[in-house]
Amino acid sequence: MPFDWMNVIHRQTGLGELPHAPIVGYRTRSIPALYALHGALLVYLAGDVRRFLPIVRVLAVAGAVFGALLFAIDCAVGMPLPWTLAEGPWVVALSAVILWLTGRRQFPTPSISAG
Secondary structure, eight states: OOHHHHHHHHHHTTOOOOOOOHHHHHHHHHHHHHHHHHHHHHHHHHTTHHHHHHHHHHHHHHHHHHHHHHHHHHHHHTOOHHHHHHSHHHHHHHHHHHHHHHHHOOOOOOOOOOO
C-alpha cells in the first residue's frame, strides 16, 4: 500500500500524521506480510485437518494468547477503541471457534473412488 494511503488511514483513525521513518515503512509492510504467511499456512493445514490436527490446535491456542496480547498492547499504547475492539478480541474469537471445531472430531472422510 502506498505511504500516502497509509497516512490517510492513520489520520482517519485519529492517530495524526504517519511518521516518515524507515522503521515505519518496514513495520507497516512486514507485519501484513507475516499475517499473509500465517493465513496461507492455515489454509494449507485446513486441507487435511485430520493429519494436522495437533498443529491446528497449537496454532489456535497460540492465536488466542496472541489476540489477548494484542488487546493488552492496544490498551497500553492508547489505540483508538474501534481499533482495539476490532483486533485482539476477533483473533481470540476466531481461535476459540477453531478450537471448538477441532474438538468436535467429526471431519469428513475423504472418498476414494474405484476407477
